[in-house]
Amino acid sequence: DIQMTQSPSSLSASVGERVTITCRASQSINSYLNWYQQKPGKAPKLLIYGASNLQSRVPSRFSGSESPTDFTLTISSLQPEDFATYYCQQSYTTPYTFGQGTKLEIK
Amino acid sequence: QVQLVQSGAEVKKPGSSVKVSCKTSRDTFSVYAISWVRQAPGQGLEWMGGILPLIKTTNYAQTFQGRLTMTTDESTTTAYMELTSLRSEDTAVYYCATRTTAGGYFDHWGQGTLVTVSS
Numbered sequence: 065d066i067q068m069t070q071s072p073s074s075l076s077a078s079v080g081e082r083v084t085i086t087c088r089a090s091q092s093i094n095s096y097l098n099w100y101q102q103k104p105g106k107a108p109k110l111l112i113y114g115a116s117n118l119q120s121r122v123p124s125r126f127s128g129s130e131s132p133t134d135f136t137l138t139i140s141s142l143q144p145e146d147f148a149t150y151y152c153q154q155s156y157t158t159p160y161t162f163g164q165g166t167k168l169e170i171k
Numbered sequence: 172q173v174q175l176v177q178s179g180a181e182v183k184k185p186g187s188s189v190k191v192s193c194k195t196s197r198d199t200f201s202v203y204a205i206s207w208v209r210q211a212p213g214q215g216l217e218w219m220g221g222i223l224p225l226i227k228t229t230n231y232a233q234t235f236q237g238r239l240t241m242t243t244d245e246s247t248t249t250a251y252m253e254l255t256s257l258r259s260e261d262t263a264v265y266y267c268a269t270r271t272t273a274g275g276y277f278d279h280w281g282q283g284t285l286v287t288v289s290s
Contacts, residue, residue, distance in 0.1 A: 098276040100216075107266055107280035108208075108216065114274055151216055155275025159232040160206075160218040 066090050066154050070163035076171040081142050085166045087135045087152035096156035097135045099128055102165075103148045111150075112137065144170075173199050175267050175281035182287045188255040191284045193267030197248050199279075200224045203269035205250040206277060207241065211263040221270055224250060257288045 067090035077083050087097065095115040100108040110119045112128035115135055125140045139146055147170050152163040178192040193205065206221035220231035224243040231239050240253045250267060265284045268277035 096275060098274075100277075102216075107268075107283055108277070109280075110276055110278045113276040113278070119278065153216070153276070155270075158218075158230055159234075160275065162216040162218070165215050 065159055066093060066157065066161050068152055068154055068161050068163040070150075070152055070166050072166060073164065074167045074169065076169050077142055078171045079142050079144055083139050083142060083168065085137045085150055085152075085168075087137070087163050088133060089135075089154055089156075093154045093156035095130060096154055097128075097130065098153045098155060099126075099137045100151045100153065101146075101148045102151065108151065142168075173203075173269060173279040175199075175269065175279060177265075177267060177281040177284045180285040180287070182289065183257050185258055185288055185290055187257050188253060189257060189286050190251055190253040191265050191267075191286070193250040193252070193281050195248055195250070195269075199269060200243070200245065200248045203279075204272055205241075205243070206268050206270045207252045208266045208268055208277070209263040210266070210283075211260070214263075219252070219265075222250060223272075224248075254286075257286075259288050262286065262288045 069088045071086050097115045099112040102108040111126050115130045116128045127138045129136050150166045176194045181189050183189050204221050204223050207219040222229045222241040229241050238255050242251045267281040269279040
């Protein structure tokens, strides 16, 4: 199975700050990397698919990018509603696997 | 608009089975694969498997082989996930989600069904 490793596991930040979350796959997944946001008691919400494509109706402050070894989710200017847990997920091959999550908290 | 509506919370005894439903529309049934993802309390997300609703082709995670069955009912456009031989570690919220066949991402989710396994 492909292992997905996210960092950091938790993060404290202030409204207006720029934050980045990183995800690394244990093997090549091309660009089959997706990002989700989950708030307590709610289902996950797709933010980014195919490493860098913004899902419909997701604010443009969210962006995704990739380098040869890592994938990155960036929130350019944190808003109060962005405090949540974020997960990466590879859809290159089954079993589809998720990162362990990054909990973004208010500083 | 894609909507997935799941059945209500369940409490089950160890060793028993649970069947969770996920109702959607005919358009969704025709276009998407349906996957099931679970989340144990305070834990991350775990993909369980998926089904192509109209041709009923399934793909299960090895972790659940032998205990998991996914089915669909075209007449009611409902997908089902049945897990047998339940143990306490199966206590989780179970989500159905649509998966695009091209990109493999989960773009619409049900509201989740809490399954509690307790003696």
